[in-house]
Amino acid sequence: MKSALVLLASTAIAHAHFTLQYIWVNGADQGHNTALRIPPTNNPVTSVTSADVACNVNGQSGASVSTVSIPAGANITLEWHQHDQRTGEDAISGGHKGPAQVYIAKAPSTAASFNGQGTVWTKIYSSGLLNPSSQQWATDVINSNGGKHSLTIPASLPAGEYLLRGEIIALHVAQSSGGAQFYIGCAQVKITGGGSANPPKVALPGAYKATDPGILVNIYNNLQSYTAPGGAVWSG
C-alpha cells in the first residue's frame, strides 16, 4: 500500500506543479502576479545549493516588478495555484504534501534591486505536519483553502523595503536525496510603521542541507513529527 502511494504521487508530478500568484494585505487582494517575481515555469527548485533557492529561477532582480506597501503588524495572505486560474482544479495537487514557510529579507536600498543573496532572511512563518494521526500537512489545509495561507508581519520589524519569500516544500518523493521540491515565490514589499527589532537571519541558499531531516524524509511511514528546515520562526 505504501509503495502504491509513492507510485501514485510520483506519476502526478508532471501535472501538478504550482507558483505563488497573489498576495493579500489585510484582506485586500493585490491582484494577479502583482509585486511578484514570476519564474518562467511552475517547476520546483530541487537543489538546495542553487542561488534559485532565494527567489526561484530568474528571481534575483525585479526591475519591472511593482512593490506593495504593507503596514508592520498587518495580516497577509499568500495564494498559490498550479496554473493561471483560481478555479477548475486544485490549487495544489493533493499529492504534494509538506510544509509552508515564509521568510523576509531587508533590502539595502530598493526591493526591486535586491538579489536576496547572503545572510539576510528571517523566518516569520512555518506550518508543517499538523496532525500526525491523520497525516494532515500544511499543504492539505492550503489546498482546501483555495491555495491560501495567512500570517502576521511582526509589528517590530523595521520600516523599509524587503523581499517576502513564500515557500512550500513538497515531500512526496523526498525519501531520495534531491527529491524534495521547493516551490518559491518572492514578493517585493515596503513595510511601513514598524519598530527597531534586529531579527535573526539565515542565508538561502546556505541554511538548507540536502540531508536535513525536513528535506531528506520518507513521509509515507506514519511520520509522527516533522522539523522544517531553516530554524525557528521569529515572531517579533
Ligand SMILES: [Cu+2]
Ligand atoms: Cu508538482
